[in-house]
Amino acid sequence: MTLRIYDSATRTQRDFVPVTPGKATVYLCGATVQTTPHIGHVRSGVAFDILRNWLEAKGLDVLFVRNVTNIDDKILRKAEENGRPWWEWAATHEREFADAYDVLGVRPPSLEPRATGHITEMVDYMQRIIDAGHGYAADGNVYLSPASLDDYGQLSGQKLDEMDQGESAGTGKRDPRDFTMWKAAKPGEPSWPTPWGRGRPGWHIECTAMATIYLGAEFDIHGGGLDLKFPHHENEIAQAHAAGDGFARYWMHNGWVTMAGEKMSKSLGNVLSVPNVLTLVRPVELRYYLGSAHYRSMLEYSEESLKEAAQGYRRIEDFLERVGQVDKTEVPQEFTDAMDDDLGVPAALAVLHTTVRAGNSALAEGNKDRAVELAGQVRAMAAILGVDPQSPTWANQGGEDSKAHAALDVLVQSELERRAEARANKDWATADEVRDRLAAAGVNVVDSADGQKWSL
Numbered sequence: 001m002t003l004r005i006y007d008s009a010t011r012t013q014r015d016f017v018p019v020t021p022g023k024a025t026v027y028l029c030g031a032t033v034q035t036t037p038h039i040g041h042v043r044s045g046v047a048f049d050i051l052r053n054w055l056e057a058k059g060l061d062v063l064f065v066r067n068v069t070n071i072d073d074k075i076l077r078k079a080e081e082n083g084r085p086w087w088e089w090a091a092t093h094e095r096e097f098a099d100a101y102d103v104l105g106v107r108p109p110s111l112e113p114r115a116t117g118h119i120t121e122m123v124d125y126m127q128r129i130i131d132a133g134h135g136y137a138a139d140g141n142v143y144l145s146p147a148s149l150d151d152y153g154q155l156s157g158q159k160l161d162e163m164d165q166g167e168s169a170g171t172g173k174r175d176p177r178d179f180t181m182w183k184a185a186k187p188g189e190p191s192w193p194t195p196w197g198r199g200r201p202g203w204h205i206e207c208t209a210m211a212t213i214y215l216g217a218e219f220d221i222h223g224g225g226l227d228l229k230f231p232h233h234e235n236e237i238a239q240a241h242a243a244g245d246g247f248a249r250y251w252m253h254n255g256w257v258t259m260a261g262e263k264m265s266k267s268l269g270n271v272l273s274v275p276n277v278l279t280l281v282r283p284v285e286l287r288y289y290l291g292s293a294h295y296r297s298m299l300e301y302s303e304e305s306l307k308e309a310a311q312g313y314r315r316i317e318d319f320l321e322r323v324g325q326v327d328k329t330e331v332p333q334e335f336t337d338a339m340d341d342d343l344g345v346p347a348a349l350a351v352l353h354t355t356v357r358a359g360n361s362a363l364a365e366g367n368k369d370r371a372v373e374l375a376g377q378v379r380a381m382a383a384i385l386g387v388d389p390q391s392p393t394w395a396n397q398g399g400e401d402s403k404a405h406a407a408l409d410v411l412v413q414s415e416l417e418r419r420a421e422a423r424a425n426k427d428w429a430t431a432d433e434v435r436d437r438l439a440a441a442g443v444n445v446v447d448s449a450d451g452q453k454w455s456l
Helices: 039-057 071-082 086-103 115-131 204-216 226-242 283-292 304-323 335-341 347-365 368-384 401-426 428-440
Strands: 004-007 012-013 023-028 062-067 134-137 141-144 179-184 200-202 218-225 247-254 256-257 444-448 451-455
Touching: 004 247, 023 039, 023 204, 039 062, 039 086, 039 247, 039 283, 039 368, 062 204, 062 283, 071 086, 115 134, 115 141, 115 179, 115 204, 115 226, 141 226, 179 204, 179 226, 200 204, 204 218, 204 226, 218 226, 218 401, 226 247, 256 428, 256 444, 283 304, 283 347, 304 347, 304 368, 304 444, 335 347, 335 368, 347 368, 401 428, 401 451, 428 444
Parallel strands: 023 062, 023 218, 218 247
Antiparallel strands: 004 012, 134 141, 141 179, 179 200, 444 451
């Protein structure tokens, strides 16, 4: 089965045919670094990390670009409210996002360009749009006229006569439906020189310019959160088509993390920062949770559902601990079919857990060879989803300080030696006493083919 992707632009599921055979080019709208990241922000990173893993598993060479928006109205407003330089405010929160991606095992992109590093390219791109008759400058601002494009609204379904760009009115607009590509300088704000006067970029031109600089005039996949479909992604397309570029062949949008049916956002006061959630579960368990729903669906957050997901992950982890270290093998065909169906992670997870149950049954029957075979499949499937317990990213990872973990290991190993001696002497009461005492302290002991294993 060929990988099929739901394309938001055509609202159909389409066979994935890359621009260049053997390669895949992906642009993901990354963070606007205005605040501390919450789990709603990083869900997109997890979802598209899984996409990247699957494209690579299918043998494609993936060029993955995820931008950083480090200059926009929100960043300037937040920095001013907190009495900080805008560049420091942006850099501080960019590091927080990088830490959040890293702790959840989201791989760094091939490139992570920043908006402020591409002003020259944005100016060149806007000039192309003006020269093509789709844009104009007025009072130091530069605008694009959607009415000049035949296909405006194809992504979001917005009708030109009913749209609201959601931006404050600039001076010199010929039509209220026009949107701003460049904003004339204001006192106290950062600005850069252009042929039309000093100013700063609008949000939309940043991504169109950066995507085409690094991925070309036409590339494979553009992704981002559902909330970006309009006006951001619609206006990215408009700019590209106005300049004569084909832009993205496929558009993928991930759903939100919701609470009580509402999108998680700062304005609703229901933000759950990544560090706070990691007081409840381990990083790998949070990643498992964020990636467990289909990427296009809404993920309704609750502490109960988070902990249920953590228990589901621990069943995978416990099985592999009982088998011991194994090499990854091929994934089952059912898993491949699920992932090829628009990254059907829920169905793929069902295959993974079915394999875990079969592996536990093989262990119970004393069929170690079969258990090892199935464990190799489990590792391969979990690796695609970014949650392989035996990978270097997650092995012995429990969120604790490494020195504290090492000290605890010395104490636990001493107890496990005492338990092993008791079992050898058939002193079952002492063996059970040791295990129960460790369990009461939050230490889980698993008897595997390679001996006793422990985890928190």
